[in-house]
Structures are given as structure tokens and as C-alpha cells.
Amino acid sequence: MSLFNRIAALSAISLSLAIAGPASANLIQNGSFEDDVISANSWQAFTDIAGWEADANNERFEIWNNYNGVTAADGSQFAELNAHPGSDAAFNIYQEFTTVTNQSYDISFAYRARANNQEKFSFDVISGANSLDWLLKDHTTGGWSIFSNSFVAADTTTTIMFTSVNPLTGTVGNFLDDVKVTVAVPEPGTLGLLGAGLLGLIAARRRRA
16 A cells, blocks of 8 residues: 555544544443342342452442432442441442553543432542542432543553442442443544644645655
8 A cells, every 4th residue: 555545544544533433441340230130129238249349347249229219320230338337447349450551541430329418438549650539529319420530540450449438337328330441532633633634744745746
């Protein structure tokens, strides 16, 4: 293929990406807590669920299904962070996944307070020397809120963690669902500029010819 044809092909690809934008797969396993299926209109406690880990003092996971009028933000199931009675320690769940050093990633998840709008929890991303520490507070019990952020990986593995703050040790609070981590993609405007630059190279080559 000639240089002209190669540049033209790259330009067409970049312009199509600018219009459509590539989809990116979720790097989180069981991000919507659907893998451990429970009965409709119920909840169930597990000592182990797909994808997720918990602190040894609080190794218990509560999965809910459309229970007490609360429905999932995504799919039919969701998790309650505050899940282990009598532990006298903060609750947490976390997951480690593979990343590419210096690659940017987008994060999003759904959160809903269970008992009152003073519930709080922290969300942490640990990737080598990089970390994101995020305190989320004052949320409604009337619906799900979607939170999003981004980070740059500093290692080939990264961990995300949710930790209870209020209630710290009580077992009523902090619903979670639809946890996603995806590779960040360039803004359509950036891809458009790339396409324009390639078209400029084509025009310059044709003038020289």
C-alpha cells in the first residue's frame, strides 16, 4: 500500500472513531453483583462472592434483589456495604484488576443511602504510587446516584475499595451497584483533530507530487 493510501486509511479510521467513539469493556468482575443469584424480593448473606474480596474481620457480603421497594440501579441485584454484625470494625469490599502503566481509566458506580442522608463511605483507588481517595456523603434514600471519576494507572495491577464511614460498624446502610472501570478513550474533538492533521498531510503530499 502506498504512503498516500496508508495515510488515507488512517484518516478514515480516526474520523470514524471521532464520530462513533469506541466501546470499552468493564474491567470489574461482577460489577452489578448479579453472579451470585438470589430469590426475587429477598436478600442473602455470603462469605464469598464472584470478583470481590473483603477484610478478614468482615468477610461477609449482602446481596439484595428488589427488596423492600428498593430496586437495582443495573440488572436485578445490588450489594449492601454494611453487612457483618458484631465485628466492631469498618466494612469494606475491594477488587484487584489488571491495568496498563500510564494508561488513563474511567470509574463509575451507583450509590444509594439505605437509612438516611447522613450515610457516608470512602472510595479508594490504589495503583502503585498513585491513589485516589474519595469521601462520599449526604445522599438520598429515594433513588440511586451515579458517581464517576478517573485515574492514571501506575502499576500493572490496581485495586478499588469501598469502606464504610457512617454507619461505621452498624449493619444498615450504603447500597452499591453497577461498578465499572473502563479504559479512557480520547475525546471526539481530539480524534477529529488527528483526522484533520492526516488530511493535511495527504493534501501536502499531493501538492508536492
